[in-house]
Every structure is written in structure tokens, then in C-alpha cells.
Amino acid sequence: MASLLARLGRTAFRRRRLVLSLWLAVLAAAIACLTAFGSGLDDEFSIPGSESQRALDTMAEEFPAAAGTSAQLVFTAPEGKKVTDAPYAAVVTRTLAEVGRAPQVAAVVDPAAAGTVSADGRTALAQAQYEADRSALRSDALPALEKAADRASEDGLEVTVGGNAYGSGGVSVSAKEAVGAVVALVVLALTFGSLLAAGMPLLSALVGVAVGLCGLLAVTGAVGISSTAVTLALMLGLAVGIDYALFILSRHRSQLADGMDPEESAARANGTSGSAVVFAGLTVVIALAGLAVVRIPFLTVMGLSAAATVLVAVLVAVTLLPALLGFAGTRLAPRPGSRAARRANEAESAPTWGERWVRTATRRPLLTVLATVAALAAVAVPAKDLRLALPDNGSAPSGSSQRQTYDTVSDAFGPGFNGPLLVLAQPSGHDAAAPRGREAAARIAAELKQEPGVAAVSPPRPAKGSADAIIQVVPETGPDDEATKDLVHRLRDRAPELHDRTGAAVSVTGSTAVGVDVSDRLGDSLLPFAAVVVGLCLLLLLLVFRSLVVPVKATFGFLLSVAASFGAVAAVFQWGWLADQLGVARTGPVVSFLPIVLMAVLFGLAMDYEVFLVSSVREEYTRTGRARDAVRLGARHAARVVTAAALIMFAVFASFVSMDDAIVKPIAFALAFGVLIDAFVIRMTFVPAVLALVGDGAWWLPRWLERVLPHVDIEGEKPAPGPAAAGDVPEPEPARG
Known part of the structure; x- marks a missing residue:
């Protein structure tokens, strides 16, 4: 050489x-x-073949509105006021309608329907679900969301945006x-x-x-x-x-x-x-x-x-x-x-x-x-x-909008709302018919509510063309907490039992499960x-x-x-x-x-x-x-x-x-x-x-090793x-x- x-x-x-x-x-x-x-650049983390990725691939076909990334909008009313008060409720409704018209938004989850209004009534958490992953979002997708939030802020509400769509700005x-x-x-x-x-x-x-x-x-x-x-x-x-x-x-x-x-x-x-x-x-x-x-x-x-x-x-x-x-x-x-x-x-x-x-x-x-x-x-x-x-948005810079959103959600609703789990229920055999499938998903949701470490469970959302359903499970702890990791493993360990009792296969996915x-x-x-x-x-x-x-x-x-x-x-x-x-x-x-x-x-x-x-x-x-x-x-x-x-x-x-x-x-x-x-x-x-x-x-x-080893001259x-x-x-x- x-x-x-x-x-x-x-x-x-x-x-x-x-x-x-x-x-x-x-x-x-x-x-x-x-x-x-x-x-x-593509800042998505995934493992092909893992349970979370297989479930996401299925959701992309049957639940396109839930398979992409999502953004959070947090509305906070002034001290002593509530977001449910008439003038502020109108601002929230108008803002969510505007968000629904933003590029690539597949669905908007209203706080009133999802039950994500804080106990004191000051804070409401809404969610914009996109039809694409974070890496596939158009350049004008998130700015449109931010413009809607800015207009709501001009009407007296404090509004911040965050969520998985802001997970890594590069x-x-x-x-x-x-x-x-x-x-x-x-x-x-x-x-x-x-x-x-x-x-x-x-x-x-x-x-x-x-x-x-x-x-x-x-x-x-x-x-x-x-x-x-x-x-x-x-x-x-x-x-x-x-x-x-x-x-x-x-x-x-x-x-x-x-x-x-x-x-x-x-x-x-x-x-x-x-x-x-x-x-x-x-x-x-x-x-x-x-x-x-x-x-x-x-x-x-x-x-x-x-x-x-x-x-x-x-x-x-x-x-x-x-x-x-x-x-x-x-x-x-x-x-x-x-x-x-x-x-x-x-x-x-x-x-x-x-x-x-x-x-x-x-x-x-x-x-x-x-x-x-x-x-x-x-x-x-x-x-x-x-x-x-x-890392999640809790590690974002202190003054950033996604960090403010993360902290506000943790304080008002609990840290688990920053990283909910998605449970995919897939009935099989004779239970795959729509009525039996909805019944199986409801029984699974009831079982999940009793699991230690679970703060809230949403009603099942059925797919349009099949009996499959998505159940959102909110942990009591944050996305990077060791207890949340243990919860994911416990739910997966219970999947065979839930299948035997309800006839539906259970998979745990979502950004937290992917992590x-x-x-x-x-x-x-x-x-x-x-x-x-x-x-x-x-x-x-x-x-x-x-x-x-x-x-x-x-x-x-x-x-x-x-x-x-x-x-x-x-x-x-x-x-x-x-x-x-x-x-x-x-x-x-x-x-x-x-x-x-x-x-x-x-x-x-x-x-x-x-x-x-x-x-x-x-x-x-x-x-x-x-x-x-x-x-x-x-x-x-x-x-x-x-x-x-x-x-x-x-x-x-x-x-x-x-x-x-x-x-x-x-x-x-x-x-x-x-x-x-x-x-x-x-x-x-x-x-x-x-x-x-x-x-x-x-x-x-040793001489025997000296004879066996080839000579390498690197200098x-x-x-x-x-x-x-x-x-x-x-x-x-x-x-x-």
C-alpha cells in the first residue's frame, strides 16, 4: 500500500x-x-416488521385519517374564564372549521366530542389528523395550522400548536x-x-x-x-x-x-x-x-x-x-x-x-x-x-410552540395525553361481521379501562369497510416514561387473552409504541x-x-x-x-x-x-x-x-x-x-x-501465531x-x- x-x-x-x-x-x-x-429529509423512525409498524400499515389502508401524523391545538381561556363560554366557544368552533380546510388535514377532533376539556374549563385540546406522515407533509400544511391559531389568539384565547407533526423540525x-x-x-x-x-x-x-x-x-x-x-x-x-x-x-x-x-x-x-x-x-x-x-x-x-x-x-x-x-x-x-x-x-x-x-x-x-x-x-x-x-416534544427548546403545548397538555390533562396509544382491534371468523365486530371492540375497550396505568380510553372508532376498530388508550405517564413502556408490553402480553375472550386480534401502535x-x-x-x-x-x-x-x-x-x-x-x-x-x-x-x-x-x-x-x-x-x-x-x-x-x-x-x-x-x-x-x-x-x-x-x-498471521504494513x-x-x-x- x-x-x-x-x-x-x-x-x-x-x-x-x-x-x-x-x-x-x-x-x-x-x-x-x-x-x-x-x-x-425524512425524520420518521420505524422498524419494518414490528407489531407497531404492521398495525400502522393496516391502519393506512382502513383508517387513512388515523394513519398519518397529527397535530395538537391547545386553547386556553383567560384567568377566570372558560373555553366553553359563548364567545370563546365560537372562536374554537370557527378555528377548527378553518383547520379542517387546511392542506392534507383528513379529520379534526373537537374537544367537546372527545371530552378533552380540562376540569376547570380553562383549557381545551383539539387534534388535527393529517393524511400523510410528517415527512410527506406539504410545505404549507403546518403554516396553515399556525395561521388559524394566530387568528384565534387575536380573539382573546391563548392558542399553541404541537403534537407529532412537530416532533422534529429537522x-x-x-x-x-x-x-x-x-x-x-x-x-x-x-x-x-x-x-x-x-x-x-x-x-x-x-x-x-x-x-x-x-x-x-x-x-x-x-x-x-x-x-x-x-x-x-x-x-x-x-x-x-x-x-x-x-x-x-x-x-x-x-x-x-x-x-x-x-x-x-x-x-x-x-x-x-x-x-x-x-x-x-x-x-x-x-x-x-x-x-x-x-x-x-x-x-x-x-x-x-x-x-x-x-x-x-x-x-x-x-x-x-x-x-x-x-x-x-x-x-x-x-x-x-x-x-x-x-x-x-x-x-x-x-x-x-x-x-x-x-x-x-x-x-x-x-x-x-x-x-x-x-x-x-x-x-x-x-x-x-x-x-x-x-425524544418527544418535552425535549424541545423551552420557548418553542411544541414545548409550550406539551407542557400545557401535561399540566391540564396529564402527561399521557402527549403520547396516547392506538389499539387496533381486528375481529376474525364469524365475529368479523359489523355488529359482532363493534361488540368485540367495545368489550376490548372496557377491558383496557381496567388496566393499571391507563388514564382514559376513547370509544372505538370502526372502519368504513370492515369491522376493524381503533381504540385510543391514554397512559397515566408520559411517552418516554418507563411505566408507559411497561404498559405497552402488558397490553401486548394480554393480546392472546383478549383474542380468546372477544374473538378479535389486538395490536398496540402509535408514535409512543413505535418508540x-x-x-x-x-x-x-x-x-x-x-x-x-x-x-x-x-x-x-x-x-x-x-x-x-x-x-x-x-x-x-x-x-x-x-x-x-x-x-x-x-x-x-x-x-x-x-x-x-x-x-x-x-x-x-x-x-x-x-x-x-x-x-x-x-x-x-x-x-x-x-x-x-x-x-x-x-x-x-x-x-x-x-x-x-x-x-x-x-x-x-x-x-x-x-x-x-x-x-x-x-x-x-x-x-x-x-x-x-x-x-x-x-x-x-x-x-x-x-x-x-x-x-x-x-x-x-x-x-x-x-x-x-x-x-x-x-x-x-507466540511463534505459531506469528507464522499464521499475515503481515500488514500501515506506516x-x-x-x-x-x-x-x-x-x-x-x-x-x-x-x-
Whole structure:
């Protein structure tokens, strides 16, 4: 691989104008495809084949007015008045008539008919049922509802709108998220001591992100892609794009400082550090594509979307970046006598921060290992309380209309009215006749009223063309409450009994039941997915380093990072620590696919830092044969680049924590925290301490395993065949930053 990448780097350096033109053409083609074929994003969560989805599919045929999404209108009269008073009742009636004429509204549920007027008479809850899912609503559907509510507000009533139709307005990227890129530029400038060098990784990363996102959005007309998937792809594409370019550029500048010709240096940097970039990128891609094993379509699309963006970042790093190096030429070489030049000449430079840190960590390695494990175990303690669910409008920003509606409904009617369950009753056999079917549905409704945890049950609504009926069941607890989840499971467990007694099959569905099914599937898949990730981690590092200690130690460190990240998420988003400072709208369960996404992403990034650091240690051990000195000198080579890469990753992820979205915020926080822990506590502290503690045993491998394992060269350590003029790497060089 080293020889191939070196030839690729040399070709891109020489034909830099052609390479740049090709990438600009690819970007233009992606933009054109986006304009021609792009469609809206799909933020619906579903699991094909689940009970809730099967029932929804049936309802779409027999109850079109109940199968789509719905919106809530909450009318509140002034203090001391009632919505049933004549003037306010007339406003409600006129408003609901106007809502009924709004685009795609299939039915309107009047509060008087549904019995959704509060006990004090001040608040009434109406519902607009749409004929389409949230993702299929026209652009003017919800604005028409809001205009009707505004006119009612002018007549003396306080009116807010919310409900499932407002469940997720999508993720919008603002100028606040650009702070991460600005911080990355500052870190790069401090690392390289040159604005020209600092701008190159950022420029190449932006090109890669633009190509990746435009290509991703271009296929939204054929594939349902959520706004969360786009945001995750943006975060990862920007972070890894900058980091991968940083690794290659750092090697290039070091070689220029040693007097190497720019073309030869670009080729060698692409063959050595570029090989590590390809390995690290493919690791991230494999981990993200592994989300498909969960067998949840929206999560599979999310993983593949992010993986595609990372793959584009790798291609940009090994092709476009060498071309940019060609445009810069010798201007990237550190000025003689500058700090950057002294850093490049390690024989003359003073001990680096990384070397001093590692020297301290390895002075008493056993104490360091025990202290690190104890500290991360303490941080992980809150993870025992981690609860998972799909977010609802209770997690929306405090000032939003859907959050006001959610809170008003909870206060006036109870939290269960924000997430009612839909029970589909389907009589079979001789009971399928209309009279017998209605009788069976009525008996089921009577049984459901007696179920603990049920606040209210609506009269059955029969279908026009069959004896099937829908029964709305309102829980006593909110949609994301554990008691509501238990209620869904109890009702499903009672379905065989109800069938025997009434002759009707019973299915539980609705948005709340869909959320329960998604969380259950994710919970069942977490351990198998973790086993795949851990197994992959052990196998890859065993192949790369041909050691037993290194993969075991790296895997254990990765699990510590994941556990600590889970603990931090639970402490902030459930216990409420720093919740106000981070803008958390409401403490409670976090999005149910966070653990799997965190494990997939953090695995790839952890392997990136592990390979970069430990390969430097192994090079020094091969050269000197002294284990303790190899750890110190290896950290000297790699610490600055690993530190810069981790800080850039942290800055990019942390900038997305400012978003109000209840899905993106905890994921971004978990990734930012996980990167900090993994880079500085695990890779820069725990790993050197373990290597120093084990000594020469860190590089031991049984002979029989040595013979079986194939050789994998990811840093271009082996001499490549053929002359340098052909573009190969002429001499092996210690892997370093």
C-alpha cells in the first residue's frame, strides 16, 4: 500500500492542476445532482416488521385519517374564564372549521366530542389528523395550522400548536457550529506555526465535506435520510478530514525541514502517513457500516451516510492534499531557526510536553494504571441510570410552540395525553361481521379501562369497510416514561387473552409504541454490536502490531472510554449536572441509538490514535531494544500531532453541543467527551503506562501465531521495490508525526 500511495502522491503533486480540476468537477456534479434529484429529509423512525409498524400499515389502508401524523391545538381561556363560554366557544368552533380546510388535514377532533376539556374549563385540546406522515407533509400544511391559531389568539384565547407533526423540525446548522472550524484553525496554526500550513487541512476537509454532503442530499429523493444522519456526517467528515490532512502534512513539513525535495517529501508522506490515514479511515468506515447489523433501516442509513462521508475524506487526503502541497512548494518548509524548525530537528529540541507527560506517567506505571482505571470507573458510575428512548416534544427548546403545548397538555390533562396509544382491534371468523365486530371492540375497550396505568380510553372508532376498530388508550405517564413502556408490553402480553375472550386480534401502535419498539430493538442489538466492535478491535491490532498485549490493552482502554462517556451523558442529561450551562431543555432519557453510534464512531477514532502512537513506540523499540525509552521517545514523536488531532476533534464535536436538537446534542456531547478521554487519559496516559509496565513482553507473540498471521504494513515501514523515480518510498523511516 505504501508504494501505491507514494506513486499516487507524486502524481497528484506533479499534476496538481488536473487533480484540483477533477475535484472541483466532482463537487459541481454533486451540486447539480442535488439540485436535480434532491428531496426533503425524512425524520420518521420505524422498524419494518414490528407489531407497531404492521398495525400502522393496516391502519393506512382502513383508517387513512388515523394513519398519518397529527397535530395538537391547545386553547386556553383567560384567568377566570372558560373555553366553553359563548364567545370563546365560537372562536374554537370557527378555528377548527378553518383547520379542517387546511392542506392534507383528513379529520379534526373537537374537544367537546372527545371530552378533552380540562376540569376547570380553562383549557381545551383539539387534534388535527393529517393524511400523510410528517415527512410527506406539504410545505404549507403546518403554516396553515399556525395561521388559524394566530387568528384565534387575536380573539382573546391563548392558542399553541404541537403534537407529532412537530416532533422534529429537522436539524439546522448555524454560525455557532462554525466555531469548531475556527478553533481547529487556531490549533493548526499553533501546531505548525504557519497560517499557510494551517489552512491546508481545513481547505481539504471543507472540500471533502461539501462533496460528501451534496452527494448525500442528492439521493434523498430515492432513500429516506434523516437530518440527524446529515448532521452526523457533517461532524465526522469535518473532524476526520482535518485530522487526516494533519497527519500527512505534519510528516511533509518534518521532511521539508530536513532538506528533502518537496515532490519527494509529498510522495513519501503520502506513502507513510497516508497509509495510516487509509487504515484509520477504513476502520471508521467499517465500524459505521457495521450499524447495519442492528437491522433498523434509519440507523443503517445513518451509518452508511457517515461512512460515505469519511471515505470521501480519506480520498481527499491522499489525492487533493498532495496536489495542494504541490501548489505550496517550498513555502511550507519551516523557516530556519523558527520554533517549527527546532521541533522538526528532534536532536536539538528540548523535551516536548508529550515526552514529559509520558515520563511522569511511566515513572510508576502500576500506580498510573490503577489510578486511571479507578478514575474512569468513577466517571462511569452514572451510566447505571442511563435510560434510552426516542425524544418527544418535552425535549424541545423551552420557548418553542411544541414545548409550550406539551407542557400545557401535561399540566391540564396529564402527561399521557402527549403520547396516547392506538389499539387496533381486528375481529376474525364469524365475529368479523359489523355488529359482532363493534361488540368485540367495545368489550376490548372496557377491558383496557381496567388496566393499571391507563388514564382514559376513547370509544372505538370502526372502519368504513370492515369491522376493524381503533381504540385510543391514554397512559397515566408520559411517552418516554418507563411505566408507559411497561404498559405497552402488558397490553401486548394480554393480546392472546383478549383474542380468546372477544374473538378479535389486538395490536398496540402509535408514535409512543413505535418508540418503544425502536428502543427495544436497539437494546437487544447493543451487546451483539459491542461484541463485533471488540472482536474487530482485537483482530485489527493483532494484525498491525503482531502482539497480544497491545490489542488487549487497547480494547480494554476503548471500553473504559465508552463507559466513561456513558456515565458523563447520564450525569448531564439525566442527573442534570451542568444541564443549564449546556442548554439541556429537559433532563430524562437520551436518544435510544446514542450508545451504538458512540461505540461505532469512538472505535474508529480510538484505533486512529492507537495506531499513530503505538507505531511510533514500536519503531523506537525496534531501533533501541529498550522498552521504557521506546515509550518515552515514541510519545515524543507522536504526542504533538495526537494532541492537535484530539483537540480539533473535540472542538468540532463540542460546537454541535450548542444545537437545541434533542438527538444531536447528547450525541455530540458524548463524542466530544469520549475523544478527550480516549486521547488524553487512555492513549497518552494509560497506554504508555501499560507498555512500560509490561516491558519487552508488550511485543511478544507466540511463534505459531506469528507464522499464521499475515503481515500488514500501515506506516510504510518496509522498503518499497523499485527506484525512487518510479514514485516508491526509497528508504524506511521511523513512523512519527
